[in-house]
Amino acid sequence: MKGVEIKKNLSKIVKCKILSDKYSRNFYSVDSSSYTIKPSAIVFPRNETEIIKIVKFASRHHISITPRGAGTGLVGGALGKGIIMDMSNLNKIKIQNNLVQVQCGVFKGNLDNILKKHHRFLGPNPSIGPYCTIGGMIATNASGRYSLKYGSMIDNLVQVRIVTSNGSVMTLPSDNSEIKKIVKIIPRDIAKKFPQVTKNSCGYRIDRVLSRKDTPKLIAGSEGTLGIIVSAKIKTHRIPKKIILVIISYKTILDAVRDASDLVKTDPASVELIDKHIAKHVNIRIPKKSGCLIFVEFHNDTDLEQIRKKSTGRILQIVTSHEKIKKLWNFRDAALGYSLHSISKNERMPTVIEDAVVPVKRLPMLMKLLDILISKYNLKIITYGHAGNGNLHIRPILRHKDNKIIKKIAQEFFIGVIGIGGSITGEHGDGLARTEFIKLQYDAQTYAIFKRIKKSFDPYNIFNPGKKISQNSTITKNLKI
Ligand SMILES: Cc1cc2nc3c(=O)[nH]c(=O)nc-3n(C[C@H](O)[C@H](O)[C@H](O)COP(=O)(O)OP(=O)(O)OC[C@H]3O[C@@H](n4cnc5c(N)ncnc54)[C@H](O)[C@@H]3O)c2cc1C
Structure with missing residues (x-):
């Protein structure tokens, strides 16, 4: 069905805004990834009832629905051909002691401001800062710099309310018989088949579903493929009274990642790395031969002597002023933006292998794998990310457009990462970039359970088709750069 017809038919059912003009379709044809797909129409439901009506309509006519938060996702998760469902009107927040009840379209920045008044904060903290939505964060199992101490979204998600593809509403954990069946088919020892890493957004996280009460975790990282997230109950944390930031310089990234597993033992909230391409933008004096910086943040007191002992790098700064710490983190958070300064007109930096995670002790093996690819394909690489988690954002710069x-590169890199015991994505998700490689990550039995779960939540494959469960290769198909 064409966009104008979708708009005509839907406006008989719901009163919310519906767009199908050329400008809006172009606007929603991109997100923060390297991909582009033009949708037919964009809908802006104002409440759950409208979501249900739109979903029933789409199911009846076999039109796909791709939910969209802020479009800051890096793998094309929010792009689709059919209907894009912009969730920005669902923006209510209710504080409950150490939990928050929040609708999916709430921007993280708005939630942060309200939580701050209660001396609390949300643990997961993507570098995009205030500009992503809670729905998008749940759907990608977002994480960020504080996950060492506070976990990813999956670790903080207590309850989630979704609309499934037959238009029914389900609050997980649930007594629903289908949910009980799903829990039953997940082998008790499935976690053994998953990479032993601190964060993982690849496939469905059945390794964390041991009983019915864990079923909200199925939705964390499901990228809009199992249902439309309407709202969720999420843990919040007390803002620490004292914060200490230590900035350490290393001659090489290899030196820094060798230290990472020891630094993690000092109970930090963050251990973050930026290479020299990013570090040169930081407004502090850096040694000429510095190859990278590590930012280590502690919440509440710490024994700085431990850091001095564990680190083989040179400590450049120990900062305790909250204001100054905030400013310094801005440089780290802008890493993706700064990395764009390092590419010239004829170069490209597609986001496809940017989110691997390995056990932190094995980071040196990841660097070795990269070295092989750098010399084989004559690559220039920019590296930054969550070193304490073993999760590095690796951005290869290509000198020409060659999709093959x-x-x-992606295939060889992913096979290497899986061989090291890692996951192909720690926090950004699979999307168009990695869906076809999920089968490499997990064995046939695990993938069959993923398929069964998808079929159970979304029998007609209307929710974000082509993501998570797909037979097609999409890594280069809709690349815009
Ligand atoms: C500069 C930059 C830095 C970043 N840093 C980090 C980082 O440090 N850590 C990190 O984890 N991520 C990071 N990201 C990635 C991104 O910000 C997160 O993945 C974010 O959580 C996506 O939220 P969003 O609202 O923009 O979602 P979108 O991009 O709009 O959507 C992402 C996915 O979620 C689905 N979705 C959205 N809303 C719903 C809903 N209501 N129901 C069901 N599915 C839904 C979409 O279909 C899509 O598959 C970064 C991105 C950028 C651009």
Whole structure:
């Protein structure tokens, strides 16, 4: 059905805004990834009832629905051909002691401001800062710099309310018979088949579903493929009274990542790395031969002597002023933006292998794997990310557009990462970039359970088709750069 017809038919059912003009379709054809797909129409439901009506309509006519938060996702998760469901009107927040009840369209920045008044904060903290939505964060199992201490979204999600593809509403954990069946088919020892890493957004996280009460975790990282998230109950944390930031310089990234597993033992909230391409923008004096910086943040008191002992790098700064710490983190958070300064007109930096995670002790092996690819494909690489988690954002700069090489690099890299015991994505998700590689990550039995779960929540495959469960290769298909 064409966009104008979708708009005409839907406006008989719901009163919310519906767009199908050329400008709006172009606007919603991109997100923060390297991909582009033009949708037919964009809908802006104002409440759960309208979501249900739109979902029933789409199911009846076999039109796909791709939910969209702020479009800051990096793998094309919010792009789709059919209906894009912009969730920004669902923006209510209710504080409950150490939990918050929040609708999916709430921007993280708005939630942060309200939580701050209660001396609390949300643990997961993507570097995009205030500009992503809670629905998008749940759907990607977002994480960020504080996950060492406070976990990813999956660790903080207590309850989630979704609309499934037959238009029914389900609050997980639930007594629903289908949910009970799903829990039953997940082998008790499935976690053994998952990479032993601190964060993982690849596939469905059945490794964390041991009983009915864990079922909200199925939705964390499901990228809009199982249902439309309407609202959720999420843990919040007390803002620490004291914060200490230590900035350490290393001659090489290899030196820094060798230290990472020891630094993690000092109970930090963050251990973050930026390479020299990013570090040169930081407004502090950095040694000429510095290859990278590590930012280590502690919440409440810490024994700084431990850091001095564990680190082989040179400590440049120990900062305790909250204001100054905030400013310094801005440089780290802008890493993706700064990395764009390092590419020239004829170069490209598609976001496809940017989110691997390995056991932190094995980071040196990840660097070795990269070295092999750098010399084989003559690559320039920018590296930054969550070193304490073993989760590095690796951005290869390509000198020409060659989709075959992009796929080859990705395939070799992912096989290497899985061989090291890691996951192909720690926090950004699979999306268009990695869905076809989920089968490499997990064995056939695990993938069959993923398929069964998708079928159970979304039998007609209307929710974000082509993501998570797909037979197609999409890594280079809709690349815009
Ligand atoms: C500069 C930059 C830095 C970043 N840093 C980090 C980081 O440090 N850590 C990190 O984890 N991520 C990071 N990201 C990635 C991104 O910000 C997160 O993945 C974010 O959580 C996505 O939220 P969003 O609202 O923009 O979602 P979108 O991009 O709009 O959507 C992402 C996915 O969620 C689905 N979705 C959205 N809303 C719903 C809903 N209501 N129901 C069901 N599915 C839904 C979409 O279909 C899509 O699959 C970064 C991105 C950028 C651009």
